[in-house]
Amino acid sequence: MDIPKRPSLLYKDDIHREQVYVLEGNIVKDLGIDDIDYMFRNTDRNAFNCMKLLSVMQTSGENIAYRSEILEDFMQNKSVRQCAANILMKLIALKNEYGVKTFRFDETHKDILWKFSVMQSYVKCIKEIREILEDCKNDVKSEGLQNFIKYIDDIYRSESYKFIVEKLPEHQKAIDNMKGITVGINMNKLLEPTEAMILTFEPKPFKKRSFLSDFFQTKDNAEEILKKSQFYSLAKVSKSGIEAAFLKDLGEVIRMGLEKVAELLDEYFTSGIEELLEYDLEIDFYMAGYHLVDRAQEMGIPMTRPEVADKEERICEIENTCDISLAVRMRKENSKLSRPGDVIVKNDVAMNDQGRIFIITGPNQGGKTTYTRAIGMAQVLFQAGLYVPGTKAKMSPVDKLFTHFPKEEERRVDEGRLGEELRELSGMMDSVTRYSMVLLNESLSSTSAYDSLVICANLMKAFRSIGLRVVFSTHLHELAYEIDNINSEVEGSSTVIGLVSQIKKIEENGKIKHVSTYKIIPAVTDGKSYAYDIAYKYGMAYEQLMERFFSHDNKRKNGEK
Incomplete structure (x- = not known):
């Protein structure tokens, strides 16, 4: 066959299919x-598999750029999107026909007829897709879509x-000429049928009680005798052994009559159709x-x-980014909030030579x-070849992405929460490289402050030496005070820097x-968690609790409910 090799719109070549990292479910x-x-x-129909593609991170910058260029054609050209929508309609029609088989696999002639019908649809689909692409091919700039257009044209x-286009009508005519069969039946001296064989295929179906008329001298005589002759539905009556054998033989004869059709289909059928349907x-x-954008x-x-x-740059620089999943959750919780992004605070990310390890306190x-989740989400979207939340971004691919967030789960009977965390972090260290990214959220908070400080400081030193990109969100303010010591005590290409969640003072009812x-900004922590203000916000400050108690107590004494 001279059918060209199919170019993928997801992978620039076969090598890039292997350059991926599959995210684990917890990430x-x-x-x-x-x-x-x-x-x-x-x-x-494709929603699940599209989401699945997000968890298969492309680790090659070349393939990320390949996808990004294709997406840009979709983003910038309505004509491309309209062509894509029309092509999808043609493909789903072909897929629906290709995916339906209502017969057993041993019914060979039916298999051939099904394949023949699908092949007719395939030929039509190629022709129609080529015509659709005429409307947008001049707007296409990406290598991937240009390859797709050329592939269809080739x-x-x-x-x-x-050859297929030429032969299909000929074979269709042959199939159309198989509307009936002439059967030869031998009888014994008692005029009992003893043998039967198929003689010819007939281009027209037989009519009731007319096909034996020529065997009798007059039409009236024939009609009188043939009143006893009826059509029977072979699909509805139970079959005796000889009838079943005869019908099986009939199926084989039909298959032989379709052999030339089968030869044509076997050469072109599966690979060509399935490759087209991958689009x-x-x-x-x-x-x-x-639609995401x-x-x-x-x-x-x-x-x-x-x-x-x-x-090799190992950077993640994004201006005005935010956690898109937060916006989704806010909208679900408040259906009247149509634009949650307007109230979500945007932040910058500057992970580069000036700092690749962020210790965030506040x-x-x-x-x-x-903030930690926003960086991870942006990295995943970027490595899928998609847009990321923000106004400007420059990013390097990571070869692996790890997260360590608090979770409720059963622990091993021989260890507590600390032991479990240490085991997980130790396993992570067995897999990371200098091109990896690690996102830690309140890790190692289950032990004493001193023990946690020692372990976390050692972990940051190891991350610095390896050259990782790290975001560590923690309540351990003392760790932020150790940043200078960490940077000076070990050599490494990942500088540790401190970020803080900024607060502002306001006066309310005479109180500050x-x-x-x-806002998450580079700064040195003041060592305060401001737990009082959070408690006050939820009515859990000491004076609020006591005020509620006395109010309730007075009502009780006065007999009020």
């Missing part, structure tokens, strides 16, 4: 990736395709990528196409976890309160 959960499933969706112009998911992926922007979240930096509920701004 998907920690980063809230499943929260965006309704945003990253085009058709329901198939259409190939000798194999032309259903691939095109849907980019349509979902477009469109829906995020409708929610007030800025989205940008990240510049792909070399993996007040409780100050946005530390949200500290309120989180949710």
